[in-house]
Amino acid sequence: MTLARTGGKRMDSLREFQARFDLSMEALCARILDRHAATIRVKKPAVAVANLARIVETTLTLANRKGFHSMSLRELAEQSGLSMGALYAYFDGKDTLLMMILGQVVGAVEEVLGHPPEDLAGDPVGRLRWLLAAHLYLTETMHPWFVFAYMEAKAFSKEGRDLAVANELATERLFAGALEDGVRGGLFAVSDVEMTAGLIKPLLQDWYVKRAKHRKRGVTPERYVEAVIGFVESAIGLGRTVEKPTVGTGENASAA
Amino acid sequence: MTLARTGGKRMDSLREFQARFDLSMEALCARILDRHAATIRVKKPAVAVANLARIVETTLTLANRKGFHSMSLRELAEQSGLSMGALYAYFDGKDTLLMMILGQVVGAVEEVLGHPPEDLAGDPVGRLRWLLAAHLYLTETMHPWFVFAYMEAKAFSKEGRDLAVANELATERLFAGALEDGVRGGLFAVSDVEMTAGLIKPLLQDWYVKRAKHRKRGVTPERYVEAVIGFVESAIGLGRTVEKPTVGTGENASAA
DNA sequence: CCAAAAAACGAGCGAGCGCTCGTTTTATAC
DNA sequence: GTATAAAACGAGCGCTCGCTCGTTTTTTGG
Secondary structure, X not given: OOOOEEOOEEOOOHHHHHHHOOOOHHHHHHHHHHHOOOOOXXXXXXXXXXXXXXXXXXXXXXXXXXXXXOOOHHHHHHXXXXXXXXHOOOOOOHHHHHHHHHHHHHHHHHHHHOOOOHHHOOOHHHHHHHHHHHHHHHHHHOHHHHHHHHHOHHHOOHHHHHHHHHHHHHHHHHHHHHHHHHHHOOOOOOOOHHHHHHXXXXXXXXXXXXXXXXXXXXXXXXXXXXXXXXXXXXHOOOOOOOOOOOOOOOOOOOOO | OOOOEEOOEEOXXXXXXXXXXXXXXXXXXXXXXXXXXXXXXXXXXXXXXXXXXXXXXXXXXXXXXXXXXXXXXXXXXXXXXXXXXXXXXXXXXXXXXXXXXXXXXXXXXXXXXXXXXXXXXXXXHHHHHHHHHHHHHHHHHOHHHHHHHHHOHHHOOHHHHHHHHHHHHHHHHHHHHHHHHHHHOOOOOOOOHHHHXXXXXXXXXXHHHOHHHHHHOOOOHHHHHHHHHHHHHHHOOOOOOOOOOOOOOOOOOOOO
């Protein structure tokens, strides 16, 4: 039961996804360092990345527990093991810290979802599945980052909010693109592509926004991916008899 | 095209919903006054309700713009036209103000969704449609209240969070109940009722969480209800040929 | 081993917070 | 018209916030 492919290799599980994309805290903080080299006053990259990791890790924990605004920098200093002054060698204000994290979330989305494997270019069913699975595994891997970006959105500056909205719409466009291709090829029965794409998004977001609930029910990422794929494909007319017969791709969904 | 019934009267539009349920600011604040009569020091109900309305209205506006914690009581006093001291005649602390609003949201959900029209008791399709429509019209009518409850959830006290979680699960149980009945009657093809109910919830929540996006696209509440009903019914095997033929109810969905 | 550079430290600052309470204003009753 | 109760007022309290900066500690290179 192949869910989606990425560059010739299958992506059937969270483990395979994580093997393909390095989304470790160190890798992500290294990119934050690149992006904000101008404001970070610490010279040695190894030191900077290590401390950024502690700062970001602690920030995500505290902010996701009580909200970014309610988290004080004194608390961040204490929990992260750094001093107030040391923190200000890594950012020039609380808002910058927030934008560092948001920027990396947006960057990861673009990097992962922006380039689906080329061999799925002519395969709308496979591409849709790949997008659903990749989105879910991405948010699972960077769970606290996405919860942070989602919940603190209203606290963003104008540029931050615009960035978040643009990113969300871009993701929806990817879904809509796969749907359009499928409709054109007679694979999907969708009357309003934009609306349908807009309904898919919250299904995926629910995984990380309400992850505690799903976990309590014993639902794994893999099972949730399958449920969403089954639900969506049923809704758009796949997985059962459709007016126009399926062509080419084979590999239909099984269950919801 | 009847979407849902409530006590013999149809509920095809937001207008009809609002005619059946009094969810005006005054009615809601009157119930808040009842609930918190012990802590509110203002004696005359007319005065108390009028000022509560100003307080709640302003709180929802400010909190939904910048977050409840970032909103100061001085700002609330200024914007609502009351003084700092006057505010404390209506609540004994900022947290109590938050719980007043949350409590009324939970109360409204129970009141509206808790008692579906009796003539839908034996009609899973109609009851599911009624639940979807009622949920959406409820959140549309009390939009800022629901955004507040959703976004400030993590700022709640333990009892507040437990209340919110219990409320969410109760709502999902209503969906699951209709789904179970439909599966038992051979109307729906659903392999995991609990999971499916869990996927319906975020579709409805997206309406109020991202309402600005939907509004910008020109989507009305009525159109969104229809889209969700169509999407869900397709996903659970209604609206097209199913293994077991539909019995009794008639009235199938039309489009997504 | 030691000076210079890099990094970390943490008390202290002004501002703004939630909240209080002595006072003033407004509504009510005879 | 005035005495009393009800409601509103808003300066001020103690506290914590984001942020700064003079100082101390650690790392580096010859």
